[in-house]
Amino acid sequence: MARIDDYKESFRLATEALKKANLHRLAKLSGAIIENKHGATQLHLLFLGESFVIRVDEQVDVHMEGTDNEVSLPAKILICHYLLNALSEADSGELITFREIPDGHFYFDAFQRRARDPFLATFGQQPDLFRRCSQLLGGESVGTGDVGMKFQVLPHISIQLALWEGDEEFPPEASILFDSSIEGRLPVEDIAVLTGMLIYRLMGIARDQQG
Numbered sequence: 001m002a003r004i005d006d007y008k009e010s011f012r013l014a015t016e017a018l019k020k021a022n023l024h025r026l027a028k029l030s031g032a033i034i035e036n037k038h039g040a041t042q043l044h045l046l047f048l049g050e051s052f053v054i055r056v057d058e059q060v061d062v063h064m065e066g067t068d069n070e071v072s073l074p075a076k077i078l079i080c081h082y083l084l085n086a087l088s089e090a091d092s093g094e095l096i097t098f099r100e101i102p103d104g105h106f107y108f109d110a111f112q113r114r115a116r117d118p119f120l121a122t123f124g125q126q127p128d129l130f131r132r133c134s135q136l137l138g139g140e141s142v143g144t145g146d147v148g149m150k151f152q153v154l155p156h157i158s159i160q161l162a163l164w165e166g167d168e169e170f171p172p173e174a175s176i177l178f179d180s181s182i183e184g185r186l187p188v189e190d191i192a193v194l195t196g197m198l199i200y201r202l203m204g205i206a207r208d209q210q211g
Contacts, residue, residue: 007073014080015060021084023056029086031155047079048153048201049138054079075197078190082154085185094180095160098195101178103188115195116176119161122203124172127163133205134161145175153198157185161198 018026023041027034032054033044040057044065051065062076063069098104098111123130127147139149145162152158159178166172176195186194 011077017084018056018060026083026086029088030083074193081190087184091179092181095177096180101188111192115199119199120174133202136205
């Protein structure tokens with residue numbers, strides 16, 4: 001597990017790269033909206049259905065638009081990396097698993113524990129709850145599994161979650177799928193973090209629904 005010092009250094013490196021980047025180009029490629037405000041450049045980016053502001057000046061910061069809520073370091077790093085790796089290529093249409101992402105097999109067990117296992121534990125016996133929570137988060141139905149939902153987590157990155165209902169012979173099963181273009185848009189560690197954020201957001205909605 002990354003230490004806080006590792007996160008701080010990763011964020012520092014990402015912010016230094018952003019300060020040197022062509023921000024208008026990155027905005028165009030990433031699907032962000034760019035503006036100049038009070039002498040600084042600001043990028044507005046949708047992330048997990050909420051608007052974030054990346055302010056690039058002598059210092060770089062990331063905050064959620066319209067709130068004073070602190071943004072976690074992993075989320076800040078992920079947003080910066082997404083901008084820095086922005087690609088003009090469209091989605092490939094080819095779906096892959098996490099294990100098929102380059103170096104994904106090194107992180108696969110941790111990915112299963114962080115994302116797939118909590119997802120299955122929460123929704124495996126409650127596919128209707130999964131569908132309802134997904135719709136509240138902007139998910140769209142797809143034809144994968146008994147209940148499959150697609151989430152546009154960033155302007156050019158989507159994640160598909162699918163459940164297969166169990167029966168007397170087999171337990172419920174789940175899968176997490178990505179368009180293969182994600183390989184060039186985020187490092188594999190960020191893909192794992194991003195998927196975990198989506199899963200835990202859905203779990204939070206489920207708690208609210210059940211409460």
